Amino acid sequence: MFQNDGFIRYREHGKAYVPGVKRQVVEMAINGGGIRDTGRVLGINKNTVISTLKKASHAYTGKPYS
Numbered sequence: 001m002f003q004n005d006g007f008i009r010y011r012e013h014g015k016a017y018v019p020g021v022k023r024q025v026v027e028m029a030i031n032g033g034g035i036r037d038t039g040r041v042l043g044i045n046k047n048t049v050i051s052t053l054k055k056a057s058h059a060y061t062g063k064p065y066s
Contacts, residue, residue: 015042
């Protein structure tokens, strides 16, 4: 958050917060896309790709996330 000319403006979040991006990460992984390639195409960090895939795999298997 920063102030400029009396207006308070908020910094935009990264592209990972855009609706549908995490679904695209999972779809690209199912279709054989690599982690670095997925991050580059979608404009997100490779660590975000890994985290998203871990959470998605635990959601489908029912095993706890660690």
